[in-house]
Amino acid sequence: MIRFEGVTFRYPSNDLLRLDGVSFEIEEGELCLVIGPTGSGKSTLLGSVNNLVPRFTGGTRTGRIVIDDRDTTMLHTRELATTVGYVGQDPLAGFVTDNVEEELAYSMEQLGFPEAEMRRRVEETLDLLGIADLRRRALRTLSGGQQQRVAIGSVLASSPKVLVLDEPTSALDPIAAEEVLALISRLVRDLGTTVLLAEHRMERVIEFADSVLLVSPDGSVAHGPVRDVLATAPIRPPLVELGISQGWEPLPLTIREGRRLAAPQRRTWAEHPPTLPRPFAPGSVTLTARGIVVKYPSVVAVRGVDLDLHRGQVTALMGRNGCGKSSLMWAIQGAGNKSAGRVESAGQVSLVPQTASDLLYLASVEAECAAGDAVAGAAAGTTMALLRTLVPTIDADAHPRDLSEGQKIAVVLAVELVGNPDVVLLDEPTRGLDYAAKAVLGETIQRMADDGRAVLIATHDVEMAARVCSRVVVMAEGEIVSDGPARDVLASSQLLATQVAKVANPVPLLTVEEYDRASR
Amino acid sequence: MIKRYFLPRPLHPFAWWGFALAIAVAASTTTNPLFLLGTIAVVTLVTLARRGDNPWAKGYKLYLLLGLFVVAFRVAFRVVFGGGDGPTVLFTLPEIPLPDFVRGIRLLGPVSLESLLYGLYDGLRLATMIICVGAANSLANPKRLLAALPSxxxxxxxxxxxxxxxxxxxxxxxxxxxxxxxxxxxxxxxxxxxxxxxxxxxxxxxxxxxxxxxxxxxxxxxxxxxxxxxxxxxxSGVATGRERLTSTAAGLGGVMLLAVWSYFLLARPGIGPSVLGVNLLEAALLVGGVAAVVAALRMAGRHVRRTRYRRDRWGVAETLTVACGLVMALIVHYLRVIGDPTALNPSITPLVWPTLTFPLLAALVVAALPAFITPPPSLTAGRPTMEGVS
Incomplete structure (x- = not known):
C-alpha cells in the first residue's frame, strides 16, 4: 500500500539528514506504529506520505514513494487528498469551518462530491465516530477529545485509503486520549484502513499494531513485527521493559499477558512477601496553604484546599482536566487569582506554566540566560552554567522557539532556579515529552529535591509520578480527594495504577526497578 | 402537508434579506411616525419569532439600541442647531452668538415643537431602515448567506x-x-x-x-x-490565463457601467429619452452592468468543481416571505403615487396629528405574516447535549 524506496530528506538550513535512505513497505490494512525519540524525524516521515514534506516545509527529498501502486513522489498534497487522510497534533489549529457538520463536509466540498453523496457520508461518519449528538455544535465548545474525533472524522468522510496520524493525542489529557485511541483501534478493525500512527502513549495502541516502524535520530528506520522491533528499541513502554528485564518470552504487550507471565512470581511473593523500599522521610514544612479558594465568574475552581509542601519532597498533583490543578498552583504562587485563603512560605515560589514557551521571548537561549542572571542579581553566566547541568547539549545561540519541548522547559527551569526558590511548581511539564526526555526531566526534578527544595508537579503521567514523586495528591472538582505516599495512592487505584503495579497487584510495586529488586 | 411545511428549518437567507429590504424601502418613503413605529414593532415581532440561536441572531438588540441613538441624536441636533422652525415655541435657550462668517448656523436659541418633530420623524425613518437591516442580519445567518453566493x-x-x-x-x-x-x-x-x-x-x-x-x-x-x-x-478550479482575463475584464466593465448608472441616477436624473416613464439611458446602463457582472461570475464559477453541503433551498415559504415584504412596499408605493400622500407624510406646519389609514394598517398586517406563516428555525441549543454517549 505504502512503499518508500530510498527516501532521503534534509532541511535547507543544515546538513543533517532527517531521513537517510529509508525503504520500507506497509501492506494494505496494516496498522503501523511509528516510534522514535523526539526530534528523530517521525513527523518528517509521516509528512512525506502525502508530500507535506517537502512541499510545505521546504527541504530536499530524494527517492521514490509509491502509494496504492501509484508513484506519488511529485504530486501536490491536495492531489493526494482522496488517497491520504492526515490528522495533526492540535485539532483546533486545523479546523477550517466552525461547526461539526460543516467540518466533516469540508473535504468533500473541496473534492466536488455530489450533494446527496456528501449528505449520506456525513451521516455515516457522525455515527461511525459516535458524535451524532454534537452535529450542530460549534467546534470551539467541544472538549479536546471530541475535537480530535471530529478532526479524524473530517478526513475519514472522504474515505481515504491511508490514514496518517501524527501524535493525535499529544495535546489531550489521558481520558480524551483514551477516547481517541479507542476510536482509532475500532476504525482499524471495522474499516480495514491502512494506518500510520505516531503515538507516545505506545502502551495504549501496541496491542492493535501489526508492525512498528522505529525512526532513529540518525535518519535510519527499522520496520518489523511489534515484538522484534521493541526488543531493541531505545523507547518502550514499562511493561515491555519489565518483560525484557525478566526475560519473559514472548514479550508481553498487554496487562493480561503480563499478569499471566508474572503469575509464578506473584505466588512466590504470596508466601514470602518482598521487602518494599523504605518510605520517604520528608523534611520540614516549607510552604503552608490554608483554605485556598479560587472562584471564576461561572465556576469555583478550587474549594478551600489545605496543602503543606515539605523540604526535599516531590509531590504529584493529579486529577482530570479542569479539576483545579492549575488554578491551585497559580494561587499558591501568588500571580493567579485567589478569592480566599492564605499562603505562608519562607522563600521564593517559582512556577513553570503549562506553555513554557510563553516565558521565552528573547532571540536566543543565551539572551534568556543573561536576562535570568540580571533578574536574580547573580554573576553573569550563572544561569547558563545551571542550564548546562540540566541539558549539556543545548545550543546557546538557538532561538527558544526552535527548541524541543523538553529543552524549553529546561531553559525556563534554569531561569527560575537561578533565583534559588524554596518551592518549585511545575504545571504539566511532561506534556509532549517522550520516554527519554521524561527520564532527563525526572533526574532534574530529583536533583532539585535533593538540594532541599519542595517540588509540586501537576501531571497526568502516572509512570512519571511513580518514578519521581514520593507523595501523590489527587484533586476532583476543586477539592483534594486523596493525599498520601505515592505507593499507597498509585498502587491501590484502578485508574492511576502504573503498568507494573497492575502486573504485580496485590504487591504494591510501581516501577520496573522496584519489581526487579523485589524479584531477585 | 401543512405539518411538513411547518417542520423547523432555516429559511433561505436571500428570503429574509428580500423581505427586510422591501420593508426598508417602504419605510424610506414615509415619515408617518405611527406607521414607522408600527413597522419597527412588526419587524421585531418577526425577528423574535423566527431568528435562530447563532451568535449573529443575538445582535438584534444592538440594532434597536442604534436606532434609539439615531432618533435621540437627531432630536438633540435640532435642539442645538435649530432648523425647520415653526410658530410653536416650546422654550427658549440662551443663544450663543457666532461670528458672521458662519451665518445660517445658530447655536441654541428658541426651540420649536415643529423643529423637534422634524428631527423625530426623520430620525425615526432612518432608525427603521437600520433596524430592518439588523433584522435581516439576525434572521439570516451571514455565513449561510455567503454560502448561497455564486461559487x-x-x-x-x-x-x-x-x-x-x-x-x-x-x-x-x-x-x-x-x-x-x-x-x-x-x-x-x-x-x-x-x-x-x-x-x-x-x-x-x-x-x-x-x-x-x-x-x-x-x-x-x-x-x-x-x-x-x-x-x-x-x-479544482484551474482556469487558463485567457479565461481569467476575460472574466476579470467583464467584471470590471460591469462594475464601471453600474457606477456610471448610479451617477446618472443620483446626480443627473432625467438625461436622455424616456419611454413610459422609464429613462432609456439609465435602464440600458443598469441592464448592461448587471449582465456583465453576472457573465463574469458565471465564467469564473464554471471551473470551480466544488460542491456545497446542505445548500439552502428556495421553497414556498421563501416566496411567501418575500411576497409579504413586496406587498407592503407596493401598498406604500401606491399611496405615494396615486393615493393619499398626506397619510405617508403628515404635515408638521400646520401641525396635524398623524393617522394610520386603513391601507397602512393592512400593509403592517401583511408584513407581520412571516412571523406565523414560515416554518420555525431549527435551534441547536435548548435540548441537552449528551456528551460521550453514542
Missing amino acids: ALYELGTILIVSFSVFPQLGESFLRVMRVRKLRRRQSTMADGGGRKTRRERLGVVETIIIPVLSDALERSIALAASMEVRGYGR
Whole structure:
C-alpha cells in the first residue's frame, strides 16, 4: 500500500539528514506504529506520505514513494487528498469551518462530491465516530477529545485509503486520549484502513499494531513485527521493559499477558512477601496553604484546599482536566487569582506554566540566560552554567522557539532556579515529552529535591509520578480527594495504577526497578 | 402537508434579506411616525419569532439600541442647531452668538415643537431602515448567506470564516501571555525588593506581549494552511490565463457601467429619452452592468468543481416571505403615487396629528405574516447535549 524506496530528506538550513535512505513497505490494512525519540524525524516521515514534506516545509527529498501502486513522489498534497487522510497534533489549529457538520463536509466540498453523496457520508461518519449528538455544535465548545474525533472524522468522510496520524493525542489529557485511541483501534478493525500512527502513549495502541516502524535520530528506520522491533528499541513502554528485564518470552504487550507471565512470581511473593523500599522521610514544612479558594465568574475552581509542601519532597498533583490543578498552583504562587485563603512560605515560589514557551521571548537561549542572571542579581553566566547541568547539549545561540519541548522547559527551569526558590511548581511539564526526555526531566526534578527544595508537579503521567514523586495528591472538582505516599495512592487505584503495579497487584510495586529488586 | 411545511428549518437567507429590504424601502418613503413605529414593532415581532440561536441572531438588540441613538441624536441636533422652525415655541435657550462668517448656523436659541418633530420623524425613518437591516442580519445567518453566493465568490466566505475563528484565538493567546507576564513581573520585583527596574520590565510591551502573540498566530495560520491543503483546498478550479482575463475584464466593465448608472441616477436624473416613464439611458446602463457582472461570475464559477453541503433551498415559504415584504412596499408605493400622500407624510406646519389609514394598517398586517406563516428555525441549543454517549 505504502512503499518508500530510498527516501532521503534534509532541511535547507543544515546538513543533517532527517531521513537517510529509508525503504520500507506497509501492506494494505496494516496498522503501523511509528516510534522514535523526539526530534528523530517521525513527523518528517509521516509528512512525506502525502508530500507535506517537502512541499510545505521546504527541504530536499530524494527517492521514490509509491502509494496504492501509484508513484506519488511529485504530486501536490491536495492531489493526494482522496488517497491520504492526515490528522495533526492540535485539532483546533486545523479546523477550517466552525461547526461539526460543516467540518466533516469540508473535504468533500473541496473534492466536488455530489450533494446527496456528501449528505449520506456525513451521516455515516457522525455515527461511525459516535458524535451524532454534537452535529450542530460549534467546534470551539467541544472538549479536546471530541475535537480530535471530529478532526479524524473530517478526513475519514472522504474515505481515504491511508490514514496518517501524527501524535493525535499529544495535546489531550489521558481520558480524551483514551477516547481517541479507542476510536482509532475500532476504525482499524471495522474499516480495514491502512494506518500510520505516531503515538507516545505506545502502551495504549501496541496491542492493535501489526508492525512498528522505529525512526532513529540518525535518519535510519527499522520496520518489523511489534515484538522484534521493541526488543531493541531505545523507547518502550514499562511493561515491555519489565518483560525484557525478566526475560519473559514472548514479550508481553498487554496487562493480561503480563499478569499471566508474572503469575509464578506473584505466588512466590504470596508466601514470602518482598521487602518494599523504605518510605520517604520528608523534611520540614516549607510552604503552608490554608483554605485556598479560587472562584471564576461561572465556576469555583478550587474549594478551600489545605496543602503543606515539605523540604526535599516531590509531590504529584493529579486529577482530570479542569479539576483545579492549575488554578491551585497559580494561587499558591501568588500571580493567579485567589478569592480566599492564605499562603505562608519562607522563600521564593517559582512556577513553570503549562506553555513554557510563553516565558521565552528573547532571540536566543543565551539572551534568556543573561536576562535570568540580571533578574536574580547573580554573576553573569550563572544561569547558563545551571542550564548546562540540566541539558549539556543545548545550543546557546538557538532561538527558544526552535527548541524541543523538553529543552524549553529546561531553559525556563534554569531561569527560575537561578533565583534559588524554596518551592518549585511545575504545571504539566511532561506534556509532549517522550520516554527519554521524561527520564532527563525526572533526574532534574530529583536533583532539585535533593538540594532541599519542595517540588509540586501537576501531571497526568502516572509512570512519571511513580518514578519521581514520593507523595501523590489527587484533586476532583476543586477539592483534594486523596493525599498520601505515592505507593499507597498509585498502587491501590484502578485508574492511576502504573503498568507494573497492575502486573504485580496485590504487591504494591510501581516501577520496573522496584519489581526487579523485589524479584531477585 | 401543512405539518411538513411547518417542520423547523432555516429559511433561505436571500428570503429574509428580500423581505427586510422591501420593508426598508417602504419605510424610506414615509415619515408617518405611527406607521414607522408600527413597522419597527412588526419587524421585531418577526425577528423574535423566527431568528435562530447563532451568535449573529443575538445582535438584534444592538440594532434597536442604534436606532434609539439615531432618533435621540437627531432630536438633540435640532435642539442645538435649530432648523425647520415653526410658530410653536416650546422654550427658549440662551443663544450663543457666532461670528458672521458662519451665518445660517445658530447655536441654541428658541426651540420649536415643529423643529423637534422634524428631527423625530426623520430620525425615526432612518432608525427603521437600520433596524430592518439588523433584522435581516439576525434572521439570516451571514455565513449561510455567503454560502448561497455564486461559487466565484467562495473565497470571500472562506476568508470571513477563517478570520472569525482567528480572532477568539488571538484573544486567548493574549490573555495567556498577559497572565504569564504577570508571573514574571512579580518574580522580578520580588528578586530585587521591588526597587530598581529590571531588564525584564524594561523590555516593554513589544517583546513581552506582541511577539509571543504574533508568533502564536503565525504558527496557527501555517497549521491552518497545511490543514486546508491536506484536505484538497484549491484542487479544482484551474482556469487558463485567457479565461481569467476575460472574466476579470467583464467584471470590471460591469462594475464601471453600474457606477456610471448610479451617477446618472443620483446626480443627473432625467438625461436622455424616456419611454413610459422609464429613462432609456439609465435602464440600458443598469441592464448592461448587471449582465456583465453576472457573465463574469458565471465564467469564473464554471471551473470551480466544488460542491456545497446542505445548500439552502428556495421553497414556498421563501416566496411567501418575500411576497409579504413586496406587498407592503407596493401598498406604500401606491399611496405615494396615486393615493393619499398626506397619510405617508403628515404635515408638521400646520401641525396635524398623524393617522394610520386603513391601507397602512393592512400593509403592517401583511408584513407581520412571516412571523406565523414560515416554518420555525431549527435551534441547536435548548435540548441537552449528551456528551460521550453514542
